[in-house]
Amino acid sequence: MAYLSNLRMFVRVYELGSMSAAARDQRTSPAVASSRVAELEKHLGARLFNRTTRSLQPTSNGRLFYEGAQRVLDAVQDAEAALTHASAQPRGTLFVAAPLGLGRRLIAPHVPVFKDEHPQIDLRLRLSDRKVDVTAEGLDLAFHLGTLEDSGLKMRVLADCPRVLCASPDYVARRGMPRDGAALVADRHDCLTLRFPGATEFQWALQTPDGPKRFKISGPFESDDGDVLTGWALDGRGIILKPRFEVAEHLASGALVPVATDTPPLPATLAALTPHRRLRDPKVMLFVDFIATRMRAAMAET
Template identity: 35%
Template structure:
């Protein structure tokens, strides 16, 4: 029995939820995947899955076994990367996790070109605002904001994304334009509630090199930043949006930037710091580096932090 192939079949089936889906990622038939798992169960003397005609679910022992063997495939990839050319062709499965808004607006559009450049890559994108567990969820690399960083993760700064404070011309026409962030307390503000822990994120600014949080009066609260942008464009109030979220609304004239920005401004919104994260420095494999470089190439030069 090829024990490694059997373990790979087991891991991929547990992750995908079916023999057919696992077979597609492995490039073998569903029957071969099923045979590999049957051989593994016979070898261990335990049942790893409960099977019906419609469902496939891990047994209690199967879940325990998965937690113990999940690292094996990753360790083999690390070992191969350690002894091969670091500039080798990126290949294999690349599972990427990203904050939802950044993944939707920035990362997703560049992945087709990355895969076209490296056709042996199998890319999977997971969009979530929680801090994923790389080992448990078999994630190769994640893009995280500062609030998502946790101990034990290797985090490299890759971008500083500007925030834009903006409102619809219709709102400003009847409510007036705040001259400074201090005047936000007198306006309707649309604030973002962080979906993971329920915090309302503060509106940070930098004035003459000193950071401060503006006092805002929440009029509408939402845990989806794109919904906040739509509500602001509809005249709901002032929103604080990442530049990549605000850009299409600004181009169409549906939102208008508040406060002076640029090097000569005394006060500007504090930028969002974005990090590229792996479990271990050995996880900076050719496929992860290819993603990193594609992302740096796609970002506006003013946003980039050289992580390569």
């Protein structure tokens, strides 16, 4: 097992380009990560990385060895998955990522139930509204809500998620009720946007009588946390575009009201993304099936 641990560490160092990043990924210290790579190099009689105080680059031997090492780890994973299928007792640790709102409302509440039903599976849930790199971060599974881009990941579409433009009654009383996307722009409404470092402009995709159209909106506030935007909207600070399930309770209570209803937002695609090498892992698909059923039920109620 020590050799396999060394292989796993080498592969993660290679993929992440950093000893410390690989150590965090593998839940250990940089010293242990360096030691494992050094043990592997000693066993192979070849240097796998060129190290300086500022950089770490794979050698030609390292690049050559990476492909074979990855095939070995994939083969081990496939063998473990086959054994799990045969024993009908999925086990191991799942590393899962999801957006904050989705994770807090539709995933996290069900994790303890999943654990009760499958005690041999541990789950590590990472919630963030930033875009995650499934492969580089060593994730088994990422739930994605929004427009899907082409990637080397396996995608399973779970549902179309209705979205809504909404604001507080106080905001509408102060600034007026916009009927459509054109009014949002023409009347310079305060639109609260979910943005990340590097974003240059923001557009909302809305359904118009002439088909889908993108409207370049602006506003005084932005955040990389969707729940912060909801709080600002409740405080009367502007208009938000949100998945309906995230604001259903506020719409029901009247704390938020739909706006620009003549041009509603396009629905967001809810999907599960997995690296290709994790496809045959039964615990991944087991968790996706478990959560997908509960997500669809929750969205049907809104």
